[in-house]
Amino acid sequence: QLQLVESGGGVVQPGGSLRLSCATSGGTLNYYTIGWFRQAPGAQREGISCIRSDDGSTYYRDSVKGRFTISRDTAKNMVYLQMNSLKPEDTAVYYCAAVPGRATMISYLYEYWGQGTQVTVSS
Secondary structure, eight states, X not given: OOEEEEEOOEEEOTTOOEEEEEEEESSOTTTEEEEEEEEOTTSOOEEEEXXXXXXXXXXXXXXXXXXXXEEEETTTTEEEEEEOSOOGGGOEEXXXXXXXXXXXXXXXXXXXXOOOEEEEEOO
16 A cells, blocks of 8 residues: 655745655555645645656646646655745645546545645745
8 A cells, every 4th residue: 555754844934945755655656646735724625736657747736836846756756846935825734645547636536645744834
């Protein structure tokens, strides 16, 4: 069974940067699409980015395009989310998740989830 563990969250000022990491084990990134999701208090979980299993194609939610970059290291079974120009509205718990094959940012389609890491953007 695939396991995912997020790290790298924290408190950052507006305009700052953070890099989230998602360590995976029990499977290969060439089989699983990895998505990043976030959930703010009182809000629904939303997909923000994913990286496709077979060819590494990347996809982004409009609100993070140009600011966030998803990447992966298949040799290390790691997926990253580089977040730049952070805004207060980016404050949320961030999760990585995995689904076999398909590239999607629909959360209920994902089968495996990490425990989440808190990102707080505040001055």
